Amino acid sequence: MSTQFHVAHHFTDAEQQRESAKLGMWLFLLTEILLFGGVFVAYAVYRVWNPEMFINAHKALDVSLGTINTAVLIISSLTVALGIREIQLGRAKTSWKYLLVTILLACVFLVIKYFEYAHKFHEGQLPGKFYTYEGIVGTNPHVFFSIYFLLTGIHAFHILIGISLLTWVMIRTMKGHFSSEYYTPVEITGLYWHLVDLIWIFLFPLLYLIG
Amino acid sequence: MSSTNHSNVSYLEDKKGLWNWLTTVDHKKIGLMYLGLILASFLVGGILAMLVRMELISPGEDFYSADTYNRFFTMHGVVMIFLFIIPSIPAALGNFVLPLMVGAKDVAFPRLNLASWYIYVVGLLLAFWALLYGGVDTGWTFYTPYSSEVKGPVAMIGLAVFILGFSSILTGLNFIVTIHKLRLPGITWFNMPLFLWGMYATAIIQILATPVIGITMVLLLFERMSGIGIFDPSMGGDPVLFQHFFWFYSHPAVYIMILPAMAIISELISTFSHKKIFGYKAIAYSSVAIALISFLVWGHHMFTSGQSRFAAMVFSFLTFGVAVPSAIKVFNWLATLYKGSISLETPMLYALSFLFLFTIGGLTGLFLGTLAVDIHLHDTYFVVAHFHYVMFGGTVVAFIGGLHYWWPKMTGKMFNETWGKIGAVLVFLGFNFTFMPQFLAGFRGMPRRYFTYADEFTIFNVLSSLGAFFLGIAFVIVGINLVMSLINGKKAGQNPWHSLSLEWQTQTPPITENFAQDPVITHGPYDYDTQEVNH
């Protein structure tokens, strides 16, 4: 396949196309940060208003599971970066394997998250009016769990999107659609994945480690 | 561009049929598809406005109940803001013109562009479905805790706003990348049309502010579904936090609405004065300045919400900071008229109308930015009149002006100039007739969103309602004139307004690829002092 094939008609060359795609993705990531920013602001406001409750409530979260998940995501960021590096060097056969590992790690993250959620549901540590747990001292502990579920829920939704995107680029890599000359979709999917990872890096200490 | 190997079949003739339109990635067709739905939304919003003004023609219940009235004014706001004004100039006109202006064949991400149209359609269907379902009565501002407990399809409207915001983000993203990466060699940051600067500044706001309304709507949805206690005071939440979130988006959104209008006015004034735009850099930088300051003034919607005196001081001060770049723009446009060769064709009449109305809209903003005076005027009809002067007198008038300006390029047809002028004058008169009395009602203390009112306000309301019907008729004339041009309009030439801007240097209507071959840039878009214009 010639390089020319991949350049859409309205771009003058592959370089222009690649740079456009990357700029577009960076701008999109900016909107993602602002989206999460809203909930982070809510977190900050309610933390300042209910400092004692926040400290008591965060103890209900499982730090070891959170730590494992943090490690899982950091490793997945590494594997996706390696996948991009391999395709840059033209090695599609190893590249898709790294992408597959990334997808599997993302699934591991979701499974662990599932167990955490299941435990919370069981205990009644639920958002808003569904909150029935009684073991937390302080005002309005349901607000902490509202914010916890919102942040981790929206984040998990992003992981799901990430899994779909990674699967799509992995299949295309297997089919040989990418080469060292054209790998933009892999690269921008990787960018997206790093952001999802980065947001978790903020979520983890704010929710699990405060005190 | 005489000899060419390409066929010169226009984009309208190329690949006809519904399916080809619905799957097109051509920015011009997508622009037209946006235009159709946006004008339909304008019609719906306009009918709702007429219904509102009809009820307000006298105090007490005249035609329908207070609950119905509350739904009508809410849906009027929601439809006009989210479905009409915000996408109007960028998504319809901008989509069509922006790639032509940078000399590109399309926007950077054509499929994303089509996707944003479909997302808009989903939002529009949801909003109209909710409207038929009875509508909501929260006001377009959705203030909690009213919105978190009231019955009605609030969740559906909230979801529609979220989805429409996503469409707006994708348009902005596409425009930023297109302006950055797809400019032809020779089109630099400082010799590209000012329309692009306006679109660029708008896109910055779309990208940075819209996600916040998205998350706010998500929080509101969850508040209604499961009482998460973020905004609902009975669950430990703070309703004022909602106002902060809401205005953090919705104030910049005001500039998503007005910056594109200013962008159009720069083009119209220069073209119809046949004169180099005065203060190019001042206008360009002031657009960006307005965009940036717009993020720091949201608190001026909340001077009576019990915010701290310090916050009130800062927000008031920064609000005046927006007034300076706005004033600079107006003076630059005036200076462009000076010693020009002014032609009063229909689009220019709208541009002059804009100058008049936007000046009033801007100056009345000073009353509201001034803390002590705002306390008196906040949430009265003065505010209603003020923002209609900016949003309607400013943005809508500029949009209609721009629509007339690019109409020949888009459709290949000329509208009837006489009826065009009559329409422009009637819109101007009808607009002032409608909204000028509202300033007086506001000064005298008539609160907004009132179904009925004290007798002393009757005269202002009667005038305003009559004006609204007048304005409605004016828009019917404008609409008929444009529709008639499609049926029996004269064929438009390549450059009917004698502009130097790039979009006029290709055939009318353009071919799908925009330019038969990449144009060679030899002059800027406003070099009327040195360039002859080809007709």
Place this chain on the structure above:
Amino acid sequence: MKRIIDWMMPEAASTVSSEIDSITYFIFAVSLVFFLIIVISMIHFVIKYQRKGKLEKTSGVDQNHVLEFVWTAIPTVLLVMMFVWGFRVYLDMSIAPKDSIEIKVTGQKWFWTFTYPNGYVSPGELVVPLNKPVKTLISSRDVIHSMYIPAFRIKMDALPNRYTVAWFEATKPGTYPLFCTEYCGTSHSKMLATVKVLPYGEYLQWLDDMANMATGGDPVELGKKIYAKNACNTCHSLDGSTMVGPSWKGIWNASHQMADGTTVKVDENYIRESILNPQAKIRAGFQGVMPSYQGLLKEQEIEGVIAYIKSLEKN
């Protein structure tokens, strides 16, 4: 010009009114000057430089530093003046004097109640003394409302989870309207009250009278007063027309179907219950939106309302 402003603004009846009107006057004058400069020069240019004959090249002058400096600097100076003046008066408006009389203002769908220092609660009517600073402590029992007294040029939101403060000093005896200016639902536009300014002596006398509201008197007359004063009239008509709530006309002794399917006869007990616990039995076809008057109406006043409703049946 001064007269235009005086006509534009509502009657000025508080210490800050005239000050705010002066700023308004100043901004109005500045705006008018700028507006005229812009519009007159626009019309002048359009006439003078109208295109005649064929297109010709025009001047390429696109900057003039002196001019640009002037049209940036002059507005900036004027804007700073507006800001400073507006902020200073705002400070005066927002810091209540220490010796203020404190009145609690409560908004709820869709009426206002005012609680005086002696504990007397008056719905629908705010009575204040002349030439004495009054500090209002404002809150809401449900959604956000906003207290607006145009004659005093003050406005402050009533929030459900905290108190907000506004103060004023009335300078003219008389009665003035009070509006709700934060949209709050169906009867937002009827959520009104009157502000009555009395000389200090009369104010004290009034408070005294109210505190020991004269017993005796005609209960029907009392009920009629309560009907108007407690905003019953925003939802219940007397002529049989349906508003937010059922009309009181001919309601006495009638049997009505409730939302839950039961049938209830309107008698003393039903009316009493509907006043104190409105959600208990809701008539079919109506939304249960009436607030409870528990603690707002005295026993005698409730009896007055019952007597009044009874009296409506006769004629």
